[in-house]
Amino acid sequence: MKKLFAILALLLLTVSAGAQTNPPAESALDRFLRYAKIDTQSKEDQDKVPSTSKQLNLANLLAKELKDLGVENVRISEFGIVYGMVPGNLPDNSKVPVIGFMAHMDTSPEVSGENVNPIIHKNYQGGDITLPKDPTQIIAVAKNPDLKNLIGDDIITADGTTLLGSDDKAGCAEIMTMIDILKRNPQIKHGTLAIAFTPDEEVGGGIDKFDVKGFGAQFAYTVDGEELGEISDETWSARTATVHFQGKNTHPGTAKDIMINSLFAAGDFLSRFPKDMLPETTEGRVGFVHPYTGTLEVEESTIKMLLRDFELSGLDAKEQMIRRMAQETGQKFPQVKVTVDVKENYKNMKEVLKNYPQLTEYAMEASRKAGLNPHIKPIRGGTDGSNLTFRGLPTPNLFTGGHNFHGKLEFNSRRGLEKTTETLINLVQLFAQKGM
Numbered sequence: 001m002k003k004l005f006a007i008l009a010l011l012l013l014t015v016s017a018g019a020q021t022n023p024p025a026e027s028a029l030d031r032f033l034r035y036a037k038i039d040t041q042s043k044e045d046q047d048k049v050p051s052t053s054k055q056l057n058l059a060n061l062l063a064k065e066l067k068d069l070g071v072e073n074v075r076i077s078e079f080g081i082v083y084g085m086v087p088g089n090l091p092d093n094s095k096v097p098v099i100g101f102m103a104h105m106d107t108s109p110e111v112s113g114e115n116v117n118p119i120i121h122k123n124y125q126g127g128d129i130t131l132p133k134d135p136t137q138i139i140a141v142a143k144n145p146d147l148k149n150l151i152g153d154d155i156i157t158a159d160g161t162t163l164l165g166s167d168d169k170a171g172c173a174e175i176m177t178m179i180d181i182l183k184r185n186p187q188i189k190h191g192t193l194a195i196a197f198t199p200d201e202e203v204g205g206g207i208d209k210f211d212v213k214g215f216g217a218q219f220a221y222t223v224d225g226e227e228l229g230e231i232s233d234e235t236w237s238a239r240t241a242t243v244h245f246q247g248k249n250t251h252p253g254t255a256k257d258i259m260i261n262s263l264f265a266a267g268d269f270l271s272r273f274p275k276d277m278l279p280e281t282t283e284g285r286v287g288f289v290h291p292y293t294g295t296l297e298v299e300e301s302t303i304k305m306l307l308r309d310f311e312l313s314g315l316d317a318k319e320q321m322i323r324r325m326a327q328e329t330g331q332k333f334p335q336v337k338v339t340v341d342v343k344e345n346y347k348n349m350k351e352v353l354k355n356y357p358q359l360t361e362y363a364m365e366a367s368r369k370a371g372l373n374p375h376i377k378p379i380r381g382g383t384d385g386s387n388l389t390f391r392g393l394p395t396p397n398l399f400t401g402g403h404n405f406h407g408k409l410e411f412n413s414r415r416g417l418e419k420t421t422e423t424l425i426n427l428v429q430l431f432a433q434k435g436m
């Protein structure tokens, strides 16, 4: 009997040692549902940050909740950026770098974020998901292969009339839940953490107001990606080119031998774009050239285009190609003056992040410890992280569990939120154990 008791006691001890983490006061899912219902849609072409004052509703709430969780130095800047600091609990916190975690509060201007009504599809058993308020909105397995990995999970969608706002309130909820868990589990050792929630990510501009120095982190992660395990340390390098075609206008009735119509030169230039180098014909790591707007007048026409490539050498080659095309058009229309203007937009953050491989390695290891299958996905766009990386704060991007950003078919899941949170908890411990 005594022996049996001893075995039982040992068993109990082992079990409790395996499940030693106290749960958060509020689950990542419940937190997310609360944040998702707050309308924080941002707006294009505003000359103030935040572009919409309703984003402050979430900013104020997050600041209050950070304070309630014991986060120090919580403040909201004049631009609506929420900052805070979670003190480390190591014997000497100065031995490990201050790591930042960031998510954005706004949702895309493309689809309404008003009256978001999150729906939980409990214990998903496969098949397409039709959204209740608009039966034409269907999350199809054929277009969402990751659904196959979500059998048995609780899937969260909007009702078909709005976006869900998982981009990026999932990131906000996951970071907040991480802090909640750390507070309840002092046995989890971590260095000092810098926290920020930003407005206007979807319209650009918000990050320009970010106070890198005041934030106080040496390295950071944006928690703003998609599928579980997806980590990004690469973005495009990006330039914009404008080609001007200068002609000469006059009254068409008396134009003989005087008028020089620049439209024909612009048309000739457009016809020279290689069809296999366009956004509509490329994917993955292949860059593109993309004429996207312009003006057509007899006197002067312009064509604007995006140049995108992951390699600076590839981007240079694309710029040279555009210049050559413009020159050829100029030779064909010698009376039209053709000029090319190129502007640098942003650079692939890998140019900096390659010097800090641990940032990606630790993120991969933290994901694996959470039972995920991490993989690197280059972003065919720019991120707030690429901006920060070139301002001295190296910042790769982590997944959130979300899918179908900027649309009514956006979704996330209970496991998506929980596994991302678990990855963050693992990550802060790795920095505490290994430093940089």
Ligand SMILES: [Zn+2]
Binding pocket: 104, 167, 168, 201, 224
């Ligand atoms: Zn986002």
